[in-house]
Amino acid sequence: MDWDKLRIFHAVADAGSLTHAGDTLHLSQSAVSRQIRALEEALGTTLFHRHARGLILTEQGELLFDATSSMARKLDSASAKMRDSAEHVFGELKVTTTVGFGSLWLAPRLVKLYETYPDLKIDLMLEERVLDLPMREADVAIRMKEPSQSDLIRRRLLNIRMRLYATQDYLDRAGTPGSMAELSNHRLVCQKADQPQVAAGAKLIEEVMAQNVVSTLTVNNYFGVLQGVLANVGIGVLPDYLTADHPDLIRVLPDIESGVVPVFLAYPEELRQTRRVAVFRDFVLEEIQAYRRWQSEAGKSLQT
Known part of the structure; x- marks a missing residue:
């Protein structure tokens, strides 16, 4: 008609x-x-x-x-x-990121975004598979590497590293290793090196496993690894960004860490003017700035 x-x-x-x-x-x-x-x-x-x-x-x-x-x-x-819509943000926003970053860093902070925009509907898709943004499998992605598509707007958020962490209770009971070789006397909590994860994390796990570690607990995501560490199961291989929310974790062997893992926020060019995307982007950037300030203050306290 x-x-x-x-x-x-x-x-x-x-x-x-x-x-x-x-x-x-x-x-x-x-x-x-x-x-x-x-x-x-x-x-x-x-x-x-x-x-x-x-x-x-x-x-x-x-x-x-x-x-x-x-x-x-x-x-x-x-x-x-x-x-x-310039003031009132509503509708669904599909966000994809990894299980670890989404569950350990992003999800606990979203309450602040909802306080400002209570009518926003977020569909948070946590998986290691990279969803296709130009095909609109998701609206926004936070990825542990720079997106390859040319028609995406991307913003580098921060650099992270995988490091070794344990609780003080575990170290009091099992002792604190003084070298990589002494890790053979401890239980390692980590992902398997051949599971989907950032390459730098897999490489660090391979280096630690090469120390003839006898006892392990392997979990297929960092959220599970963290739970094992908090339960005093052993020494875990974890991303450093989670220490802002878990300051009681003790870093083990401070000289040992993975290479740099860049974290990027990306979304399709066609969504540049979409208000939902803009407020989510600005929210993430503000939280990253707060995290960097925490890092700076934590670094100064260690030097004093």
């Missing part, structure tokens, strides 16, 4: 006159009349009774006017929401 003819029909039905509708639509009376006749022919019915005093809707015309009135209300509502 021709949307333009429906728009003209609605204006005529609302005004009750071809002339008045033409004035509203900036069309001549004859042009409006031709469009109404064409719509009636297409529908195979008469929409108006024509009288000297104006136009009166037929029964079929009343049915169509009810439908176009409903459409007009929905369009007005959508237009109002779009005008208000």
